[in-house]
Amino acid sequence: MHNNFLVVSALGEDRPGIVNELSRIIAESGCNIEDSRMTVLGGEFAIILLAEGRWNKLAKLEAALPSLGRRLGLTVNSKRTTPARHEGNLLPYSVEVVAIDHPGIVHQLASFFSSREISIRDMATTTYAAAHTGTPMFSVHITVDVPAAVHIARLREEFMDFCDQLNLDAVIEPVKG
The missing domain is CATH 3.30.70.260 (ACT domain)
Incomplete structure (x- = not known):
């Protein structure tokens, strides 16, 4: 290289x-x-x-x-x-969210992670019509870098509560090799 x-x-x-x-x-x-x-x-x-x-x-x-x-x-x-800095104290997590489409979902998710000093490394979003009903749906895949000092179980619980309040179907899990 x-x-x-x-x-x-x-x-x-x-x-x-x-x-x-x-x-x-x-x-x-x-x-x-x-x-x-x-x-x-x-x-x-x-x-x-x-x-x-x-x-x-x-x-x-x-x-x-x-x-x-x-x-x-x-x-x-x-x-x-410059080359990407690979800090050893960051753990990559994958976040998947699906919801009925409405304005502000990306901002709400970004705000959740930003307020906890968690960086978004990668994000891809899409909208589509739900099968059978045609309801406008929104899907997002995010990779975040979680500092090793963050209590993962607490973060997961806070994130799932946050998503429940916004009626977002979500999964957060470690990125698999």
């Missing part, structure tokens, strides 16, 4: 070939994709990725991104970053 990293985000109208073109530019620059998330939201394609490589290879990639963005009609941003 070269320990030089570049975060790249791109947003634009969805069409075939975007991932192919972006990954080709990264490979041709001599860099590697370490981590990535991509999705289609509405009619827009969105990607965020972490590229790794020698500093001069990352500079070559940075120089190639503006023309790629213009060619593909993407808004492309990039920023140099």
Whole structure:
């Protein structure tokens, strides 16, 4: 590992070939994709990725991104970053919540964890129509980093009480390897 990293985000109208073109530019620059998330939201394609490589290879990639963005009609941003800090005193927990969709669910969940100094590392949400009834439903998967000093049984009890009050169906459990 070269320990030089570049975060790249791109947003634009969805069409075939975007991932192919972006990954080709990264490979041709001599860099590697370490981590990535991509999705289609509405009619827009969105990607965020972490590229790794020698500093001069990352500079070559940075120089190639503006023309790629213009060619593909993407808004492309990039920023140099450092390796992720892996603090030994944090335990990853997976949180799954499903509820009838209504405004504010993400904020309520974020507030619960933030007020306890627990960081959200990853979050994915979706809305869908419930089978048979068509009721608008909301689903969220969150990975949180729980400090080792936190009493897990108490946290789980507080979280489940919190979700019960908001009529959220929830599960919180350790991330499995």
